[in-house]
Amino acid sequence: MKHKLIASVPAIVLGALIAVAPQTFAHACQGHGTPGACHYSQQAATGIGAAILVLGVIALFVDPRVRIGLNVAVIVDTVLLLAVPTVLIGICKGTMMHCRMVMLPTLVVLGVLALAFAVIGIRVDSRAASASAGGAR
Amino acid sequence: MTSIVITARTLPLENLRRRPMRTAALLVVVAVLAVAFFGGSMLGINLGNGMRSMERRLGADLMVVPQNTESKAEALLTDGSPSTFYFTKEIAHRIERADGIAQASEQTYIASLAAACCAEKLQIIGYDPATDFVIEPWIASQFDGALEDGQMIAGANVNVSADGTIELYGRAWPVVAQLAVTGTSLDNSVFINQDTVPDMVEASASASRRVMPAEYADKAVSTVMIKVKDGYEPQTVADSIKSIDPSLGRLGYVYPGGVTAAAKTALGTLVGYVVVFVAALWAMGVIVLLAVFAASANERKREFASLRIMGATRGMLYGVIARESAIVGLAGGVIGVAAASLVLFPFSALIGSRLELPYLQAGPLVVIGVAAASLVLSTFAGTFASLVAMRGLARPEAYLTLRQGE
Numbered sequence: 001m002k003h004k005l006i007a008s009v010p011a012i013v014l015g016a017l018i019a020v021a022p023q024t025f026a027h028a029c030q031g032h033g034t035p036g037a038c039h040y041s042q043q044a045a046t047g048i049g050a051a052i053l054v055l056g057v058i059a060l061f062v063d064p065r066v067r068i069g070l071n072v073a074v075i076v077d078t079v080l081l082l083a084v085p086t087v088l089i090g091i092c093k094g095t096m097m098h099c100r101m102v103m104l105p106t107l108v109v110l111g112v113l114a115l116a117f118a119v120i121g122i123r124v125d126s127r128a129a130s131a132s133a134g135g136a137r
Numbered sequence: 138m139t140s141i142v143i144t145a146r147t148l149p150l151e152n153l154r155r156r157p158m159r160t161a162a163l164l165v166v167v168a169v170l171a172v173a174f175f176g177g178s179m180l181g182i183n184l185g186n187g188m189r190s191m192e193r194r195l196g197a198d199l200m201v202v203p204q205n206t207e208s209k210a211e212a213l214l215t216d217g218s219p220s221t222f223y224f225t226k227e228i229a230h231r232i233e234r235a236d237g238i239a240q241a242s243e244q245t246y247i248a249s250l251a252a253a254c255c256a257e258k259l260q261i262i263g264y265d266p267a268t269d270f271v272i273e274p275w276i277a278s279q280f281d282g283a284l285e286d287g288q289m290i291a292g293a294n295v296n297v298s299a300d301g302t303i304e305l306y307g308r309a310w311p312v313v314a315q316l317a318v319t320g321t322s323l324d325n326s327v328f329i330n331q332d333t334v335p336d337m338v339e340a341s342a343s344a345s346r347r348v349m350p351a352e353y354a355d356k357a358v359s360t361v362m363i364k365v366k367d368g369y370e371p372q373t374v375a376d377s378i379k380s381i382d383p384s385l386g387r388l389g390y391v392y393p394g395g396v397t398a399a400a401k402t403a404l405g406t407l408v409g410y411v412v413v414f415v416a417a418l419w420a421m422g423v424i425v426l427l428a429v430f431a432a433s434a435n436e437r438k439r440e441f442a443s444l445r446i447m448g449a450t451r452g453m454l455y456g457v458i459a460r461e462s463a464i465v466g467l468a469g470g471v472i473g474v475a476a477a478s479l480v481l482f483p484f485s486a487l488i489g490s491r492l493e494l495p496y497l498q499a500g501p502l503v504v505i506g507v508a509a510a511s512l513v514l515s516t517f518a519g520t521f522a523s524l525v526a527m528r529g530l531a532r533p534e535a536y537l538t539l540r541q542g543e
Binding site: 092093094095096100101102104105108109112113 | 293294296324325479480483484486487490
């Protein structure tokens, strides 16, 4: 049970934050005449956050080996999340723009945390999986 | 069933692994101490850098500005928002006739449009390269040519497009140089020569709202920057200006030295609070570490007595304890420094703007130095607390310790 929570709850919490933050306090710059890059990064981040959240919820109901796979998917999603505002889509260039001052750092912090917890989850589940495999032998 | 061979070298790590809750609690305490030390130190260093950067760029002893605009002018020197204010060149020329003035130079400030997105509100600063003694000295390190009409020099935060221009009032203005970060509002400014100011005013009129009436475009002056002669005080020169004409007494007089002193006081207060907070947290943290190690020393008497019976010397026991706590200290320190870095560096622009004080991020060498100091201190705190708490553990006779509680 403990391992299950360690390997799934962080993805649920951080996925929810990644989905909600760009639509609330860490929003893109407002008042675009036409939507700018930061707007599309914001929307993409929300989608990726929702996917991480769903992976975390599924992880609550599966065995450790499947959870390892789900956490690998969380890592891939998180790398995508970090790439969206920095490489793939981008944000406004101005250093003092809200998207650069608040949205980008928030996504980076949440992304790094999601990445770190996914690695911890994989490690915890790998041990549990190998221990149960050793016990079965 | 798998068997694990435990040697004297692997014993500390196994001890930590077998008591996950105790290890996690110790890691949290040490990580909090490292966050406080690293975060507090970096904040103080960055604010100090910003203050020194601001001081280097305040070349004038006195600024004469229009009536009731002193606070706007002071904000321009520290970390304020862009603004437009002006009087006429005729007033500026009368000011410059006062006694005690070594150098005087006129500047014109225009706030660009408060664009909703992607084109920031900039402070446009028009200066006279022929008389300037404030901006040129530090611009010279990055741009040694003559600033032609229509050209711009951009502050560090200004978004210059790939073709080397800035879009302002619907026109693309060529940028000849971009300055290094200063940590002050000058980073969000663009510099033009005074002859370009009328062009800028006309551009504003054709693009949106005229920033000043057309008749003022070629004679607007926002401030007269004054360097006083040796032996004169800025206040004396201000009195001398006021004595020329009573109407000049109604103008605003800003003393950049006083602004720096006020900013220094605010900085000193903030850094003082941070130091007290970090010191209090460290005192509490070390007490908590002592308490945790003391409690675990009590419960581990039998473990250590058993080790003594198996032939471990006192030195070996102290070595095990020291290595256990050093591992906790180092790991907690790394977690703490990483956690603080995760907030400090990505959010540095936000921190600077919220503090409303000059904030200049330190270079990588300083950051590495402070991080290393944080790790050393965390490791030392953990090792010190554990050795103090467990100093009596290896001392008594092993057999008697083992019999205790029977």
